[in-house]
Amino acid sequence: MPxxxxxxxxxxxxxxxxAHLFAQVRQFFAERGVLEIDTxxxxxxxxxxxxxxxxxxxQDPNRxxxxxxxxxxxxxxxxxxxxxxxxxxxxxxxxAGRWHNPEFCMLEWYRPGLDYHxxxxxxxxxxxxxxxxxxxxxPRYSIADVFSQAGLPDPHTASAEALRAAAEQRGWAPSxxxxxxxxxxxxxxxxxxxxxxxxxxxxxxxxCFVTDYPASMAVLTQTxxxxxxxxxxxxxxxxxxxxxxxxxxxxxxxxLQQRVAADIAIRVAxxxxxxxxxxxxxxxxxxxxxxxxxxALGVDRLLALALGFVAIAPVLPFAWERA
Amino acid sequence: xxxxxxxxxxxxxxxILDGDPHNIVENEFVKPGKGQAFNRVKIRNLKTGRVVDxxxxxxxxxxxxxxxxxxLQYLYEDGEFWHFMEPNSFEQYQAGEAALGDAKKWLKPxxxxxxxxxxxxxxxxxxxxxxxxxxxxxxxxxxGDTSGGGGKPATLETGAVVRVPLFxxxxxxxxxxxxxxxxxxxxxx
Numbered sequence: 001m002p003x004x005x006x007x008x009x010x011x012x013x014x015x016x017x018x019a020h021l022f023a024q025v026r027q028f029f030a031e032r033g034v035l036e037i038d039t040x041x042x043x044x045x046x047x048x049x050x051x052x053x054x055x056x057x058x059q060d061p062n063r064x065x066x067x068x069x070x071x072x073x074x075x076x077x078x079x080x081x082x083x084x085x086x087x088x089x090x091x092x093x094x095x096a097g098r099w100h101n102p103e104f105c106m107l108e109w110y111r112p113g114l115d116y117h118x119x120x121x122x123x124x125x126x127x128x129x130x131x132x133x134x135x136x137x138x139p140r141y142s143i144a145d146v147f148s149q150a151g152l153p154d155p156h157t158a159s160a161e162a163l164r165a166a167a168e169q170r171g172w173a174p175s176x177x178x179x180x181x182x183x184x185x186x187x188x189x190x191x192x193x194x195x196x197x198x199x200x201x202x203x204x205x206x207x208c209f210v211t212d213y214p215a216s217m218a219v220l221t222q223t224x225x226x227x228x229x230x231x232x233x234x235x236x237x238x239x240x241x242x243x244x245x246x247x248x249x250x251x252x253x254x255x256l257q258q259r260v261a262a263d264i265a266i267r268v269a270x271x272x273x274x275x276x277x278x279x280x281x282x283x284x285x286x287x288x289x290x291x292x293x294x295x296a297l298g299v300d301r302l303l304a305l306a307l308g309f310v311a312i313a314p315v316l317p318f319a320w321e322r323a
Numbered sequence: 324x325x326x327x328x329x330x331x332x333x334x335x336x337x338x339i340l341d342g343d344p345h346n347i348v349e350n351e352f353v354k355p356g357k358g359q360a361f362n363r364v365k366i367r368n369l370k371t372g373r374v375v376d377x378x379x380x381x382x383x384x385x386x387x388x389x390x391x392x393x394x395l396q397y398l399y400e401d402g403e404f405w406h407f408m409e410p411n412s413f414e415q416y417q418a419g420e421a422a423l424g425d426a427k428k429w430l431k432p433x434x435x436x437x438x439x440x441x442x443x444x445x446x447x448x449x450x451x452x453x454x455x456x457x458x459x460x461x462x463x464x465x466x467g468d469t470s471g472g473g474g475k476p477a478t479l480e481t482g483a484v485v486r487v488p489l490f491x492x493x494x495x496x497x498x499x500x501x502x503x504x505x506x507x508x509x510x511x512x
Contacts, residue, residue: 051358094330094381095360097352174361174378175340175385191358196378199353219357245357 009319014307018315021303024130025087025107032122034083034109039072041065041089045278048263049219050270051191053093055102062275065091068296069108070220071278074249077110077292078284085109087299098311099241101320105299112290116221116232116248119293120209123236123244126297127207131306135207138236142212147193150201155190156214156228163189172196184266187216203240210235220256221247236297239305246295253285325387329362329379337369337388340377344369344388344441352381369439369446370421388441395438397430405430407438407445418445426450428483429501450501455510456480458495461487477506 010018026036046054046064054064066072069086076084090106111119120140127134147155153162160180167173167189174192178185202208211234215223218231233247250256260277267274300312313319327338332350339345345366354360360381367374369390379385395407395416404417405427416438420427426436426448434454439447461477477487477497485499487506498510 049357051354051360095352095354096330097350097362100352100354171376172378174380174383176380176383188359191355192361192378195353195355195358195361196363199355217357242355 005322007322009313009316009322011314014303014315015317017307018303018317021130021299021306022087025085025126025299028126028129029085029109032083034085034111035081037073037076037081037084037086038088039066039069039076039086041091043071043278045071045281046273046276048260048267048276050263050266050272053272054276055091055093056273067092068106070294070296071281073108073110073294074281074289075284077112078287078289083109083111096320098313099301101300101312101316103320103323104312106296107299108294108296110249110292110294112292114293116211116234116246116293119246119295120211120234120236123209123246123295123297127238127302131302133306133308134238138207138209139205140209140211140234143194143210143214144212146198146202146210150198152193152197155193156230160185160189163193167192167197170197183269190214190217199237199240199242202237205237207236207238210237218247218250218259220250220259222250234295241301241305242298243301243305244295244297246293249289249292249294251285251289251291253282256285257282325389326384327387328384329381332362332364332379337390338366339386339388340366340368343371344390344446346390348374354381369441372424390439390441390446393438393440394435397432397434397436399432400427405448407436407448410435416440416443416445418448422446423448425504426501428481428504429454429456429499431456431481452500452502453507454499454501455496456483456499458487458491458493458497461491461493463492 042057042063043066044062047067052067054067057063068090073084073086087107089103091103093102095102124138143155152166164180172192178188213231213233215229215231218233221231221233224230224232235242236244264274264276300315303315304312307315309315327336332347334347334349336347337344345368347364348367349365351363352360353363362379362381364377364379365374366377393409396410398406398408404419405423407416407418422445429450434451437449438445456479458477459480462475474486474488476484477491478484485504485506496510498507500507
């Protein structure tokens with residue numbers, strides 16, 4: 001163990017800022033009549049997205065550390081909670097880096113009756129309420145606009161091959177990648193261009209919302225039929241860092257079941273754990289989830305960006321290696 | 324074959340890529356909102372010294388490079404190879420010109436070098452930061468000038484040419500900074 005390892009990762013000044021941020025967030029929602037709810041951290045449901053890995057409890061292998069409080073919050077909404085927020089830890093196995101810590105602080109909230117554009121207004125208002133360096137106006141670009149401005153192929157129509165060529169030309173292509181005709185090839189190259197390319201490009205644009213993702217990237221949000229079909233989703237980028245992720249929540253329990261089943265099929269193919277999804281969430285949505293928009297925001301990232309850090313470790317009380 | 328998973332990537336980890344040993348300079352984990360995660364890595368080719376950006380799928384494994392650094396004593400050069408010895412085991416290693424690089428300008432027998440070995444073959448030789456070498460040729464000193472302003476070229480016993488103050492004469496011992504290739508001071512050995 002290195003000598004100073006017992007010490008907190010964050011300085012006392014930062015810990016004070018952190019406590020102040022929590023207080024401001026709670027005040028923001030209290031003023032807007034949004035109820036705080038503390039959801040379980042150990043859940044019998046696990047996220048199905050193949051990009052997420054849940055920590056499993058050794059003593060009770062049917063329990064998982066939550067990757068987000070989404071399932072429990074949606075069940076509360078279906079039971080008539082009204083608007084709710086939850087400020088607390090979430091866990092993602094294997095996600096460690098400059099902007100990632102396997103345990104992190106997440107702020108998630110749901111607004112029955114609002115749509116995702118109204119929710120973006122609220123996200124921007126929250127940012128202004130808690131960060132003195134937050135921009136007054138945050139522009140909104142569709143993902144198609146962002147790709148076109150960055151000189152990349154259309155994310156809705158480009159083939160896996162075209163996306164791959166664009167990635168290779170810019171030196172982003174990884175050493176191992178799926179064949180062009182593999183079932184998930186298109187999403188793979190979209191993820192790569194989005195994660196590796198666009199965040200660099202957005203780093204220069206201050207803050208912006210990126211909206212209207214391809215329907216294949218809908219996860220648990222609504223899609224809008226049309227040409228192309230769109231996921232009614234948004235991501236907030238600030239200083240090139242993805243800060244929040246939200247959208248109009250998927251209501252239809254059958255579609256929810258279909259998407260979970262599709263995720264499980266990918267998980268089987270990848271050799272990932274397949275005990276995912278939440279039967280209680282599907283039951284809740286059969287009862288009826290009110291039309292709502294929801295968003296999750298990385299609180300550690302927000303604090304780091306607000307204080308001018310270029311990593312989250314200096315704002316974590318005890319970062320992963322010291323936890 | 325030893326392998327390394329992307330979650331073990333960090334500065335200083337050595338891996339094989341396209342058949343060449345590489346040193347990870349910087350590692351960054353990136354993950355778009357809801358998708359596949361990647362590691363973006365700045366990586367130095369230990370054979371060519373070139374630094375390139377590479378992207379890996381998170382969770383991928385790569386071959387670990389069996390690279391070690393040893394303090395070796397320089398022995399002699401035979402026209403083709405430079406020979407080094409581990410002073411405790413007396414084990415000898417020979418290095419080709421490519422591994423020597425600039426180091427050959429500064430080495431004289433008995434000097435200790437930091438040698439990077441890959442599969443037991445020297446890949447890179449780093450000379451000591453400071454070496455003491457004799458001046459074998461330089462223009463006659465200008466009498467009375469001790470300021471060191473201006474300077475003149477001097478050839479050293481290893482063949483290297485450095486700029487020295489005007490008062491330096493043939494036969495003098497000089498302390499040289501090998502990282503900058505510059506004269507530091509006179510030396511007394």
